[in-house]
Amino acid sequence: MDFGRISRRHLLQGSAALTLGTAFGGRTAFAADTTIGFIYVGSRDDYGYNQAHAQGAAALKKMPGLKVVEEEKVPETDAVEKTMESMINLDGATLLFPTSFGYYNPHVIKMANKFPKIRFEHAGGLWTDKDPKNAGSYFGYIDEAQYISGIVAGYSTKSGKLGFVAAKPIPQVLRNINAFTLGAKLANPKATTQVIFTGDWSMPVKEAEATNSLIDQGVDVLTCHVDGPKTMVENAARRGAMVCGYHVNQSPLAPKAYLTGAEWNWEALYPKFVKMIAAGEAIPNFYRGGLKEEIVKVSPYGEAVSAEARKHADDIKAKLTAGTYTIFKGPIVDNKGKTVIGAGTERGQRDTELEKMDYLVEGVIGATS
Amino acid sequence: MTSEVAGPAEAVAISPAADPGFLQRYGGTIEYILIPGAALVGALGVFGMFVALFGKSPLDLYFYMYQGAFGTWFSWQNTLTRAAPLILTALCTALPAQLGMVIIGGEGALLIGALASTSAALTMQSAPPLAVQLAMAATGMIAGGLWIMLSGGLRQYRGVNETISSLLLVYIALAILNHLVEGLMRDPTSLNKPSTREIGAANMLGSIPGTDVHWGLVFGIVAAVASYILIYHTVFGFAARVAGGNIRAARIVGLGVGKLIMTVCFLAGASAGLAGMVEVAAVQGRTNANLAAGYGFTGILVAFLARQNPLAVIPVAILLGGIGASGGLLQRRLGLPDASVQVLQGIIFVFVLASDALYGRIGFLKGKS
Numbered sequence: 001m002d003f004g005r006i007s008r009r010h011l012l013q014g015s016a017a018l019t020l021g022t023a024f025g026g027r028t029a030f031a032a033d034t035t036i037g038f039i040y041v042g043s044r045d046d047y048g049y050n051q052a053h054a055q056g057a058a059a060l061k062k063m064p065g066l067k068v069v070e071e072e073k074v075p076e077t078d079a080v081e082k083t084m085e086s087m088i089n090l091d092g093a094t095l096l097f098p099t100s101f102g103y104y105n106p107h108v109i110k111m112a113n114k115f116p117k118i119r120f121e122h123a124g125g126l127w128t129d130k131d132p133k134n135a136g137s138y139f140g141y142i143d144e145a146q147y148i149s150g151i152v153a154g155y156s157t158k159s160g161k162l163g164f165v166a167a168k169p170i171p172q173v174l175r176n177i178n179a180f181t182l183g184a185k186l187a188n189p190k191a192t193t194q195v196i197f198t199g200d201w202s203m204p205v206k207e208a209e210a211t212n213s214l215i216d217q218g219v220d221v222l223t224c225h226v227d228g229p230k231t232m233v234e235n236a237a238r239r240g241a242m243v244c245g246y247h248v249n250q251s252p253l254a255p256k257a258y259l260t261g262a263e264w265n266w267e268a269l270y271p272k273f274v275k276m277i278a279a280g281e282a283i284p285n286f287y288r289g290g291l292k293e294e295i296v297k298v299s300p301y302g303e304a305v306s307a308e309a310r311k312h313a314d315d316i317k318a319k320l321t322a323g324t325y326t327i328f329k330g331p332i333v334d335n336k337g338k339t340v341i342g343a344g345t346e347r348g349q350r351d352t353e354l355e356k357m358d359y360l361v362e363g364v365i366g367a368t369s
Numbered sequence: 370m371t372s373e374v375a376g377p378a379e380a381v382a383i384s385p386a387a388d389p390g391f392l393q394r395y396g397g398t399i400e401y402i403l404i405p406g407a408a409l410v411g412a413l414g415v416f417g418m419f420v421a422l423f424g425k426s427p428l429d430l431y432f433y434m435y436q437g438a439f440g441t442w443f444s445w446q447n448t449l450t451r452a453a454p455l456i457l458t459a460l461c462t463a464l465p466a467q468l469g470m471v472i473i474g475g476e477g478a479l480l481i482g483a484l485a486s487t488s489a490a491l492t493m494q495s496a497p498p499l500a501v502q503l504a505m506a507a508t509g510m511i512a513g514g515l516w517i518m519l520s521g522g523l524r525q526y527r528g529v530n531e532t533i534s535s536l537l538l539v540y541i542a543l544a545i546l547n548h549l550v551e552g553l554m555r556d557p558t559s560l561n562k563p564s565t566r567e568i569g570a571a572n573m574l575g576s577i578p579g580t581d582v583h584w585g586l587v588f589g590i591v592a593a594v595a596s597y598i599l600i601y602h603t604v605f606g607f608a609a610r611v612a613g614g615n616i617r618a619a620r621i622v623g624l625g626v627g628k629l630i631m632t633v634c635f636l637a638g639a640s641a642g643l644a645g646m647v648e649v650a651a652v653q654g655r656t657n658a659n660l661a662a663g664y665g666f667t668g669i670l671v672a673f674l675a676r677q678n679p680l681a682v683i684p685v686a687i688l689l690g691g692i693g694a695s696g697g698l699l700q701r702r703l704g705l706p707d708a709s710v711q712v713l714q715g716i717i718f719v720f721v722l723a724s725d726a727l728y729g730r731i732g733f734l735k736g737k738s
Binding site: 043069070071072073074075076077078079082083085086087089090091101102105106124168170171172199200355356369 | 436437441443444447450451547551552560561562563583648652653654657658659660662663693694697698700701706707
């Protein structure tokens with residue numbers, strides 16, 4: 001570009017754009033009925049946690065009268081407070097979805113106190129009655145979908161060895177590992193799950209190493225709980241292993257190796273929230289559910305899944321959807337031989353004891369610390 | 370590079386006998402403003418072309434960058450909030466640079482400072498807030514200072530390259546932080562987001578009155594001005610610059626180079642440690658993995674763009690804060706990916722480094738002699 005040619009005319013156009021931009025910016029913000037802001041901690045096409053939320057946002061974009069603004073890779077610092085404020089002040093957003101777990105405390109709470117008329121819906125299930133009423137936190141019992149994945153994995157493994165690439169030994173992750181293993185044992189009582197913790201949510205190099213090392217040890221079906229399952233899925237498929245996905249449907253990455261997967265169903269939940277607001281209903285501040293409430297779902301089965309596996313998995317899925325099945329039903333022994341849920345005790349979906357989970361069930365090879 | 374940093378002050382101090390014409394006297398200072406300014410304009414021009422390649426209007430781009438960074442009072446506060454930690458972490462690179470050392474481990478000192486200051490606050494819960502805050506600042510600065518002194522000591526006494534050692538110490542700091550936060554210092558109620566206990570609302574630093582910018586900005590400006598005075602207007606600073614210019618000459622004239630290195634490294638680490646304390650006491654309220662947000666690494670960029678001048682660190686940090694603040698608006702209005710902000714930062718960095726070659730070569734600034 002020749003800088004000499006940026007003339008007065010260009011500068012005048014620039015300042016005209018400046019004035020018009022301000023005028024139109026203000027007008028469009030009011031013309032649409034509602035502006036909704038989505039904030040992601042990572043990239044919104046990560047085939048994982050953030051993409052699941054972006055799919056929910058995409059479902060809202062299809063609804064009339066809604067304007068959706070999105071910002072990705074916002075860290076869990078005061079940067080997210082500023083992003084929320086910027087969406088409120090400059091975009092006129094009245095409903096915000098800060099989707100990362102670590103956004104809630106203190107950032108969402110602080111902003112909810114500062115903007116009492118704006119609605120904040122956070123993903124993570126962290127709301128307590130001490131928190132502002134215009135904030136809410138929702139989450140899904142995705143271990144139900146992991147349980148179904150486990151059943152399919154249990155039928156599909158030839159070696160009886162399953163692998164789990166996990167981020168951190170925290171209750172949510174342990175619950176997924178345990179549900180996956182319990183599901184696999186329904187299909188194959190001798191199945192074991194070898195787990196490797198990478199230490200953080202997004203560690204592609206370590207995830208690839210963990211995947212390879214699991215396959216080297218004879219594991220032939222893998223799943224994971226990290227932010228972006230792409231690394232595990234692609235590496236496992238390349239090595240000829242089968243995979244169960246997580247967060248979103250990763251079958252486009254590995255069409256032959258993909259058995260099924262545990263997915264979020266935000267594209268069902270977010271339109272539901274918006275319709276509730278439009279109808280003047282209050283969204284419960286603490287909103288949770290599983291397959292029955294359509295907050296989580298199971299990926300369509302891949303071609304490698306046997307008819308027997310499909311039948312068993314569909315049967316359990318129907319019971320979970322009807323709310324008549326309990327995954328964590330005693331007696332359950334952990335992998336150190338200690339009884340963690342006694343015979344006759346049923347810990348249902350909403351049992352808060354499950355949210356403090358600090359053990360790995362019998363059949364899991366690995367340690368929580 | 371460091372010897373050039375000392376340029377203007379030396380030009381004045383060393384050649385008092387020369388013709389005291391205006392350009393002779395102020396040419397260096399004018400150069401200082403003109404060259405980085407031109408580099409910035411050039412970088413924005415190239416970035417505009419880059420954006421035009423994606424079919425977006427560069428004029429829109431400049432307008433939204435201006436609006437998002439400096440266009441409204443809210444935008445200004447957004448910019449200043451983001452600049453605050455960068456001033457402090459930039460000093461961690463700029464101070465050792467006076468001695469010819471390239472320290473890039475400010476992130477490590479920030480994390481260690483945050484951990485130490487959190488520990489201080491948690492052990493003195495019943496003390497008055499001011500005492501807690503002072504103790505936090507002191508422990509954060511001492512811990513951060515000692516951390517960078519490790520690199521200085523390795524260089525001075527073991528001949529280890531300080532750039533490598535300070536970078537590697539970042540990973541050690543992060544591992545220590547994760548270990549303590551997930552173990553010894555973990556708040557048992559922080560189930561899915563391992564964190565320390567909170568330092569308590571009463572002990573938080575709060576905002577500068579009339580704004581929502583936290584006190585870290587004031588700490589940063591004070592530290593930057595103090596560093597400038599120390600380097601350019603004290604005997605100690607002069608000795609440091611002599612050692613930076615020619616370490617052998619410094620030894621021959623009897624300067625205690627080892628002592629200089631250790632002291633400067635301590636001060637550098639102390640400012641990054643203070644940034645860690647501010648992140649805890651003004652933003653997060655506790656220590657967890659959120660603190661590793663990369664302020665230490667952005668600080669390196671700020672220091673180099675400021676050509677290691679402690680005073681120039683302030684406007685450069687505000688500029689980068691502004692770029693960060695406008696990044697969100699670029700994503701939301703122009704649909705640019707988050708990475709575009711990094712592209713811009715990279716272009717600016719290249720332009721400023723390349724413009725180094727122009728110093729002392731612009732004819733009309735040399736004056737006539």
